[in-house]
Amino acid sequence: MNEVEIITAGKERKEASRRELQKLRQAARAKYDGMQASIMSACQRHIAIIAAEQARVDQQYAHLRGWSRSAPQRQKKHSGSFREAVATGFDILARGAEAKCLEGYASGSTVKPVPGRMNFTFYTYWGWIREAINTLEPNPVSSRLKDLLAELAAAKGIFSRKGGAELRRKAGLKGLHELAAELHISHSSLRTIAVRLGLTDASSRRAQSHCFDRTAVSQLKDVLDDLISRREAARLVNLSLAGFDEFCFRRSIQPLIRLKGRSPSADQFRRSELAAAIARDGSHGACRAT
Incomplete structure (x- = not known):
């Protein structure tokens, strides 16, 4: 691409981004126009809309990437949940029910640690509120939301490393x-x-999401306790390393641990899996005692 084409492409991307943001604003305003008994002034409402838009479109918020065109598969999988979450978030920012909603969330059992995934629901559905309220001008809504988020952190270990450890300890999790x-x-x-x-x-690489x-x-x-190295595994089946590779290939045996950037000698195999393979075909003798 020459310089003119690069400049033209940049302008087109900027214009597309502007149109997309305009659509978001129109959708948000339509959402608010249908509400009644709002406790916000028109100015506060506009600020809330902009704050929510920023949380929706900013790519650094992983819990909202379902809206991104660069992740169509995730958008298809989660779009309904994200739409519902953001719509509920708009309701919280615009109505007087925000306290009841989050207070119930804090005291209820909706979010609790479970083996494998911890607090994922809260991060996905409500994490953007913390970012949005930080951009709001001081008002009763934003102040109460900040207080409630602090209560949530203390009660459920959300947004807090210390809180998460305490929550896991009480639940008997590591x-x-x-x-x-x-x-x-x-x-x-x-x-x-x-x-x-x-x-x-x-699907989750967040360390605090695993317990x-x-x-x-x-x-x-x-x-x-059952893991052994590749060399030990080869000795276990009375084969050379090359012969062991063939042995594993023919029986679809793979190492349980294979570290990226490390040589195959660092692979770890399950002793019980190799013993079972030997027992099935009996072609390589009995396992050696260790």
């Missing part, structure tokens, strides 16, 4: 980093194992 340190394994390897075992969700109950911890410890 966080990803906490458990990784206890098991003397990197948190990335622990997450990989947990995903392979179905103990956590592969494990006692049953999951016990299962992870058993698996770690």
